[in-house]
Amino acid sequence: MSLFEKNLNVLQTVNPDLVRRLEDWVSEEAVEVLLAKDGSPIPKADGACLHSAYHPRDEAEKSVAQFEVIPGKSTVVYGLGFAYHLQALLNKGVDDICVIEPSFAMFHAFMNHVEIEPFLSKVRFVVGMVPEKVPTACGTPPSQWNIFNHKASVRINSAYFECLTRTVSATEFLAVSSLRILVVNPIYGGSLPTAHYCAEALENLGHTVESVRCEDFSDGFHAIKNITSDKTNRQVLDGLFINLMGQAILAKSAEFNPDLILVMAQAPVSPETIGSLKKLNIPLAFWFVEDFRTLTYWKEVAPLYDHFFTIQRGEFFEELDKIGVSDYHYLPQACHPPVHKPLGESAGDCDRYKADLSFMGAAYFNRRQSFPQLVDYDFKIWGTEWNLNTDIGKYVQNANKRLSSEEIVKIYNSGTINLNLHSSTCHSELNPEGDFVNPRTFEISACGGFQLIDHRSELAGMLNVGDEIETFRSISELKEKIDYYLQHEEERNRMAQRARKRVLAEHTIEHRMSDMLTHIVSRRLEQMTERVAKRRDPVEIAISQAGKESELGVFLEGFRGTPDFSLNTVLNSIEKGQGDLSKNEILFLMLDQVTTQKS
């Protein structure tokens, strides 16, 4: 057994995820390994040795000599090399170390030449992670980090560690700052619930969130098509409607004065509106939760946003580069556990939703084509746009009526097998090149449901295929797996439970929003810091105007830290109160009457 294999076996017991990723890693360039004068192996990268070519252990001892251990803080080491400095730190009595190494090539070389076992009990290895993920992977918040720089590693990975430094600062900033965030919702469609989840998740993260509820205008928007069948005239009306929505978004932004505007895919935001919003000097982010090949409006808008988030990368990123998008970032879909949850015995009418095989989704081409092959199962289809007069029409349960999130959760909870076939407008079964993962994947898992999902290239990075989730690459394979899993309840349940655990740990909208904010703030930390600092607490303004020592000033002290403080905050607190009114409260109630009369 080679050292690498031995190391892999040992690592498997404490960090199987890292092992899997290491195995998946495709070697692009190997790290050159030399022997130092004392015979120790040392890595060489970018033409430079990462440790002393003479006595790497002595060098390491010297480098850690000045490092001060701070009680209560975790030691975080930037750069692995061949871990001579790690050993020196351990020798110094430091335990509970987290080492951050950007390069799998370096880690691979390390595993080939250094025995990992002595480190494993005290060192956590964070390898090949995008900087935004590192703070979570480290397990301790950056504010608790005591950083040791392995200078040679930091030098050859300067871009990565600079980015990590910014990310760490952003994370620290976000841990103590509440931003004001405006979410612009779409008028309707699949991204609307996501917009709601984003707003809730951002609030849960401690930010002050308001939404432009474009969905409130949906009846009006849809009514336009009943006005005229003349396409040109309809386009004019649609344009005017979009302009109106743009003005509404501007009005809301002007009043709320957010630190960040998050526009959801399909939101009615025209290039003109983006131009006007930019004049407010508020960062604009867009989450394009769409397939870039199917919906191409990103070409017009992506370059206009400050931050563009996508559920696809690779080829999409190349396309975004081509059109000059300055900042884009991969941000996959996710679930929202407050909504997507196991219902247990509490769901009274779940029988209606019970089926061996259950599918929830719209009648896209590939589904229409392939589902007739599944009619030999106890199959229930839920969703919209199905032709009820076809072979599969009678399997459609809801007569194409739109389903609420609550109902969808019942469906995910009740299906023995939830079929998750990503939509395609041009494949008769599934898209062999499909990359992104739909939200349904995470939502079913969050509900504790078992699913069979078509193969997607991004899936393996998010859920462990075969262990946490089962895939298929054709409808015939799907049928085989349906047959198998219908017979193996225990396996189904075990897999579903693992998936749920993973999804809750890594794939919630709250995780995504946290990543998104970290990404944005890391790129505009100064601006955000200034905005938050400049935003004087309205309570503070009121207190200083009233006089700190005045009765009013003293009374208002009790409202410090109240988000979005205003006169109404005080008035609401009085309404909620009980017992005799105080002098201040009576005056505030008088003030309420006076201001009401004035308005």
Added chain:
Amino acid sequence: MKNILVLTLTRIGDLIQGTPLIAGLRAKHPNAKITQMVSTDFAEFAERIPGVDETIVLNLRQFQGMEGGQRILWVDVYQYLEQFMEEVKSRKFDLVVNLSHSKLSAFINLYLNPKETIGFACNKEGDRMALHPWMQYFGVEPFNRAYNPFNLVEIFARCGDMDPAGETVRIETRPDDRASISELMTEHGIQSDDFLIGIQAGSSLEGRRWPASYFAELIDSLTEKLGAKIILFGVAGESELAGTIRDSVKNKEQVVDLTGKTNITQLTAMLPQCQYLVTNDTGTMHIAAALGVKIVGLFFAHAHPYETGPYAPGHLIFQSRISCAPCSYGVACNNIVCIHSVQPKQVLAMMAEHKQTGKWEWPTNWDTPADMNLVKTEWDQEKRLRLIPLLKHPLELADIFKEAYFHFWPMVLDGKKLGNPKATGEQIVRFMTEHYDCGVWEKIQPALKRKKEELERLIHHSIKGIKTGFTVLKSLSGKKSHALQKLIDEIENIDEEIKNIGLAHPEIKPIAEIFSKRKENFQGNDPLILTKSTIQCYQRLEAESRELLRVLENIEQTFPQALQNEEAKTTLANC
């Protein structure tokens, strides 16, 4: 009683309509200092209110247009209110009389914490209260307008426990008032022997205004047929309206536009130069009434002569009689058609007759217009001001109840019974037969019977309430808390029944609502006191329901005979 504060923050009309009350307070407490609190808009006029020693002005106008900028406006307003209220509080008022419905006035009263309050108030927890039976009535009146026979003057006066008989509204005139208008009169060519008619075409609420074209038409007739010279009164904001009217009339030289050109002193001096004032329901109307100018009042939209008509005998009031008039409380009408119920020729005819005979009489050869009420103000035998219908409209149930309440409330709100219900019934029927077309009595009688049945139900529920109350008292001495809760639920059900009877039968709703108002005044958490107060409320409801029932029974009994008498009179007359 040394120190009295009267809160009048709402309207100029309230200031004037409160003058008999202030006179009453002055008579009752000759040595007390009477202070009034008014808002800036009425500060100048408030100096004219007789019997007041000092006026305090709540100056919120200073903050108008101050939004924006670096400062938080509400902090400034708060600090002003604090300073203002502390100063007022330092005067240690023994009695606050609050003539406003507003929450602001209730909070002011709470802040001042006087020994005694009359009027709208709130308790220490901020819950609404109405202190004084007539203020409780004042609280329910806006929601029962069709059944209210009382002018605010009478309601306010009775709040001060004074008899309004013979009282009129007053404002102070000063020796130098006349001098203030000599220049104005010269400038506009007004001679002392001109036959002057004042017109107040504006009003604070636009919807209450008679159309400018009707005013113009009336002015043309008044100038042409009666040889009148017209003075247009109003504030500066009404100049455009006055301009429109003046532009539309033929004899422009006979029209003097004084809108925005008179201060309070000049207005006070100028109004008495006029023989008549044709006016919407306005502050100017009340000033004119106080100065003895004959008023031709035009009441539209929310304006209701029974509440805010000129309080003195000898005036004339036109009002629309369409089904929605007057507007309900809080309604903002978007199609004010009631202003067309009164036509310029009708106003002219009445004024021409009055100029000639000194009487308000509808032309005998004219039909009774179904959509118009026409009333004159007159003292009755007891010197209480009445609105006397000049058009005999078919009698309606509401007319009977309104008239019954005219006799009923002053007695029962004082905790008394009608001395001679039979005589009262006869008095009411006499008023009905004199001023209404009572040929429809047979149609009304079954409806009246039904209302009597509902009063019986009110009595039944109040007795049930009394019994339950006494059971609660008994159970309070025991320890059966579950039984107590059941009784409390029962009381809630009884109250719900009482409320529902009122809702379903608007004619008796004032009684049901007064009952609720009284319950709002309950203080503290002592179950014994609360239960005793509850029992008292049911007892009063029972007594009041019985009293009204007696009145209605007497009306019912008296009507047939009265109708026969009327018939006989008519037959005789025809012979």
